[in-house]
Amino acid sequence: MDRLGTLDIFVQAAEGGSFVAAARRLGISSSAVGKAVARLEQEMGVRLFHRSTRSMTLTEEGSYFLDTCRRILSELDVAQSELSRLRAAPRGLLRVSLPLVGMLLMPTISAFMRAYPEITMDLDFTDRLVDVIEEGFDAVIRTGEVRDTRLMNRKLGSFRHRIVASPGYIQAWGRPKVPLDLLDHRCLHHRYPSTGKLEPWPLAVEDGNSRLVLPVAVTASTLEPIIHLAEQGFGIACLPPFVIGPQLDDGRLVTLLDDHIVQTGTFRVLWPTGRFLSPKIRAFVDFMADNLVVDGAAAAPLKAVSAAKP
The missing domain is CATH 3.40.190.10 (Periplasmic binding protein-like II)
Known part of the structure; x- marks a missing residue:
């Protein structure tokens, strides 16, 4: 982020025509602008501005770099806006793998689809052991033991055979x-x-x-x-x-x-371990935990835990 900040300082200086104008726009001192541009020129190994006591203009390399910086900062703004939009409302494609008996979960999944109409469901019914990460699933619902340490899991409910x-x-x-x-x-x-x-x-x-x-x-x-x-x-x-x-x-x-x-069996929902949980996955996990009825009782929300087993 420090490097992106330096790029923004350069763009403001180029568009403002002086370090003073850039400093005014950014709310920092003109000497801080000058030092940032000097560090950037040293790192890049080129001179970005022709500077004199009366004027400051871009060099040929500076003009090229300005266009590149504008694209980088524009794409960053777009990405930040998109992430903010996604966090505000869960949406997009959600790929879920369920066991063949998962058809019996369809009333709960149907209720989830009504609650989140902007999420498109891609449901895969199979009893084989899918590779959640390699096959690109957002979440899987399974019974039995969980041994993949790359996955997080949350208990949905228990049942007696x-x-x-x-x-x-x-x-x-x-x-x-x-x-x-x-x-x-x-x-x-x-x-x-x-x-x-x-x-x-x-x-x-x-x-x-x-x-x-x-x-x-x-x-x-x-x-x-x-x-x-x-x-x-x-x-x-x-x-x-x-x-x-x-x-x-x-x-x-x-x-x-x-x-x-x-003994009892357990329904669990699993998803790839990550520092940030996307809104669509979080919405699905929370909804299933709150609404799935297993063996006559609604599943109680529980704290997610690692899927690693001894």
Whole structure:
């Protein structure tokens, strides 16, 4: 900024025709103007003014440099004005990546779009592990652990998985009373597309430490096939509650082993770490935290934290 200030002093001196005129415009002393121009000439290695006791005119190099300085200062004014405008009203393109189950977040996202009509949404639905920075996303919404240290995150809400089956399946196969009973049942598993691993079922077994190795009847990389197969009586599934709300409400699926579920899942919004958070991203993060309803409760606003994990 000191260098930009020196350029402004030079422009004022050139346009005013003297150091005295520049000093009057800038509210500084004429000797300060003269020293600034002298330093600039020394740094540039050229003489910018022809000076005499009666007049001061630009050299050929000075004329060229004046045009360049005017462009630089003009672009700075434009940039400052644009930044002020953006901070006053969130606007522009907002690229957001959501999991495939993110369609269930659309009522909240629709409300955000109504609240901020000058923000254009570009929504990408995928369960793959996107590279937020390399792929140019402004924000992503995900469940599970976050390990990218280049990202900040904010918790949107927590939820408890549900173990579910259709009434027809229960009639045919019986109702499991404790987690160990699942060893005699058909289990429908979600497979993480990013790693190929099966999503663990958050169940407490009798010793409190070991994890059940459950039978595998079906695996799928998205939840929709699992929901459909569970509805049709093909097995028992472990699913987040927000993807099976209608099925639970109308009785197509019923919950099992509710007292044995010990872990919770978390929805988080993540965005690239930066010293300054753009108005459109800040508006999106705050709105989702204030308005998203997860597992029957609105997400409480929390302080953003680094996404780094041990």
